[in-house]
Amino acid sequence: MNEVELDKLEKQAKESSAPSSLKLMINEFKADKIALISVILVVGFILFTIFGSFFINQNNLMSTNIMGYFAKPFTPGYILGGDAAGRSIAGQLIIGSRNSILIAIGLTLISSTFGVCYGLVSGYFGGITDLSMQRVYDFMMIIPAFMIIIEIVNIIPSYNAITLTLILSLFYWMGTSRLIRAQTLSESNKDYVLASKASGTSTLKIIFREIMPNLSSLIVVDTTLSFAENIGVETGLSYLGFGLPNGTPSLGTLIANANDADNITVYWWTWLFATIEVIILCLAISYIGAALRRTTNSTQHRSEK
Amino acid sequence: MIPELIVLSVIVFIISKQLPGDPFTGSISPKTSPNQLHHLMKINGLYDPWYQQYSNWVVHLFHGDLGTSYEYQEPVSSLIASRAVNTFWLALLTMIMTYAIGLPLGLYAGRHEGKLQDTLVRIYSYMTMSIPFFVVLVLGCWIFGYDLNLFPTAGSVSPTASGFFPVLFSRLYHMILPATLGALFATSGITQYLRSGVVDAKNSNYVKTAKAKGVSMKNIYKHHILRNALLPIAAFAGYSITGLLGGSLFTEQIFSYPGMGLLFLNAVNFRDYTVMTALVLLYGFLSLLGTLLSDIALSVIDPRIRVK
Numbered sequence: 001m002n003e004v005e006l007d008k009l010e011k012q013a014k015e016s017s018a019p020s021s022l023k024l025m026i027n028e029f030k031a032d033k034i035a036l037i038s039v040i041l042v043v044g045f046i047l048f049t050i051f052g053s054f055f056i057n058q059n060n061l062m063s064t065n066i067m068g069y070f071a072k073p074f075t076p077g078y079i080l081g082g083d084a085a086g087r088s089i090a091g092q093l094i095i096g097s098r099n100s101i102l103i104a105i106g107l108t109l110i111s112s113t114f115g116v117c118y119g120l121v122s123g124y125f126g127g128i129t130d131l132s133m134q135r136v137y138d139f140m141m142i143i144p145a146f147m148i149i150i151e152i153v154n155i156i157p158s159y160n161a162i163t164l165t166l167i168l169s170l171f172y173w174m175g176t177s178r179l180i181r182a183q184t185l186s187e188s189n190k191d192y193v194l195a196s197k198a199s200g201t202s203t204l205k206i207i208f209r210e211i212m213p214n215l216s217s218l219i220v221v222d223t224t225l226s227f228a229e230n231i232g233v234e235t236g237l238s239y240l241g242f243g244l245p246n247g248t249p250s251l252g253t254l255i256a257n258a259n260d261a262d263n264i265t266v267y268w269w270t271w272l273f274a275t276i277e278v279i280i281l282c283l284a285i286s287y288i289g290a291a292l293r294r295t296t297n298s299t300q301h302r303s304e305k
Numbered sequence: 306m307i308p309e310l311i312v313l314s315v316i317v318f319i320i321s322k323q324l325p326g327d328p329f330t331g332s333i334s335p336k337t338s339p340n341q342l343h344h345l346m347k348i349n350g351l352y353d354p355w356y357q358q359y360s361n362w363v364v365h366l367f368h369g370d371l372g373t374s375y376e377y378q379e380p381v382s383s384l385i386a387s388r389a390v391n392t393f394w395l396a397l398l399t400m401i402m403t404y405a406i407g408l409p410l411g412l413y414a415g416r417h418e419g420k421l422q423d424t425l426v427r428i429y430s431y432m433t434m435s436i437p438f439f440v441v442l443v444l445g446c447w448i449f450g451y452d453l454n455l456f457p458t459a460g461s462v463s464p465t466a467s468g469f470f471p472v473l474f475s476r477l478y479h480m481i482l483p484a485t486l487g488a489l490f491a492t493s494g495i496t497q498y499l500r501s502g503v504v505d506a507k508n509s510n511y512v513k514t515a516k517a518k519g520v521s522m523k524n525i526y527k528h529h530i531l532r533n534a535l536l537p538i539a540a541f542a543g544y545s546i547t548g549l550l551g552g553s554l555f556t557e558q559i560f561s562y563p564g565m566g567l568l569f570l571n572a573v574n575f576r577d578y579t580v581m582t583a584l585v586l587l588y589g590f591l592s593l594l595g596t597l598l599s600d601i602a603l604s605v606i607d608p609r610i611r612v613k
């Protein structure tokens with residue numbers, strides 16, 4: 001067999017094999033215009049808030065300015081109006097979005113990593129390990145997480161965005177772990193895992209280099225969906241007044257302006273923009289997650305054929 | 306179930322002991338001498354080691370004594386009981402409305418699988434699932450409560466109502482907006498589950514047999530499909546208790562509804578830790594009870610899930 005034939009065979013093999021999941025994702029987003037718009041919207045908005053916040057001095061922004069007392073939108077210096085202390089809503093919105101989004105990203109990364117490892121270990125080893133780990137899971141499911149988070153936030157004398165993220169991620173890994181465990185259970189009985197075991201591959205390598213890559217598309221979808229959820233968690237906590245420390249704007253604290261009867265009726269601009277932003281952001285991220293899930297389903301269909 | 310409760314109670318107790326401030330901070334005046342304060346702390350057992358305090362607390366717990374609220378100066382159990390009624394009715398109404406909205410939608414989507422109706426229901430489920438529900442409560446409170454002035458935005462009963470029926474109607478009137486909004490945004494699970502149940506049942510052999518025998522579509526849905534698809538959903542009601550309780554913090558805060566969620570938030574702000582501890586434990590216990598009920602109901606309905 002000469003080289004030309006080998007090249008030809010290789011080309012044929014490539015053409016007949018299933019397309020890579022990355023390629024499928026790109027195709028999916030090209031075909032689905034709403035998903036493409038969602039991606040551009042979310043990525044553009046995150047970059048905008050992160051770079052925009054470099055140009056805003058938080059101390060200046062959060063200082064009281066009586067001249068801007070409930071400034072109406074579109075007055076000079078107050079594009080989206082001002083609140084009771086004359087602070088610009090637009091500035092708070094940018095800084096607050098950055099804080100909320102970064103906390104949600106951090107929370108998603110930490111809790112997903114932990115959840116994935118937990119699910120892999122629990123599903124792969126099975127038996128007594130699985131049983132005891134599932135007891136812990138059951139316990140975490142029944143505890144009133146939000147109330148305990150509120151209590152913990154009250155105990156810690158001083159905290160910032162990082163500690164808050166860590167506290168939150170203690171309580172939001174369960175969904176991911178359950179999903180990954182179920183998938184690992186079915187995956188670890190497949191032939192390639194059994195063959196690998198028989199040939200003496202180390203357990204760690206089987207779990208993280210062989211099983212995990214096969215779950216990668218599932219993990220990507222789950223991470224995207226939990227990102228949208230986690231934005232809700234952070235804004236919810238800040239809304240109740242137990243999120244970031246006082247004086248640090250967040251989407252939740254802006255929405256909490258609506259707790260005041262005057263604000264909610266007369267000074268609608270103090271809270272409505274943040275509310276709409278949360279809705280649009282969550283819808284867009286979930287839509288991306290749904291589009292990703294479609295591509296993973298089609299990968300599974302193709303590989304099964 | 307019991308070990309979970311014990312672990313939860315220890316965690317809750319330790320956390321509440323770490324809270325800054327002591328329960329007498331609010332009730333002392335500048336004239337109170339430090340000695341007096343120490344004496345108060347001592348007779349209330351606040352200087353004991355934590356395990357002794359914990360065992361005292363548990364013993365009292367079993368006597369139905371949850372301590373005294375330092376903020377309201379009344380027994381915690383009666384304080385919670387007076388608020389629990391409100392939360393209970395609101396949760397019950399929300400749950401009824403969730404099923405009243407979710408079941409027809411799921412059935413409708415499953416019946417028209419793959420058609421426009423199915424897509425519309427899917428879009429609705431997707432939207433309600435992805436938007437954080439407290440945001441919608443805020444918007445709903447603004448639109449229907451303040452702007453259109455259709456519903457009350459605070460309290461659980463109008464102070465002017467007197468007599469049995471006026472009070473009942475006033476209560477319902479206060480609950481209807483939070484319950485409807487909460488229900489609209491809790492249906493997605495039920496809808497999706499029922500939809501796939503109906504789709505599965507539609508393709509099963511017993512439905513094909515019924516069709517071949519000439520049973521009308523209406524009767525097939527009524528007697529064959531719906532019954533089989535509905536049973537597991539009915540049993541899931543217990544699991545939804547956790548969600549309803551967690552949501553009560555937001556619902557009650559937004560609508561200033563005097564239930565347990567609002568009581569907890571106030572207790573946190575006033576460092577009223579007997580109330581906090583009792584409420585966290587109660588919420589955990591109720592979630593556990595809901596899970597247990599669902600498990601039992603499921604195993605009664607479906608013998609395959611029965612625990613060996």
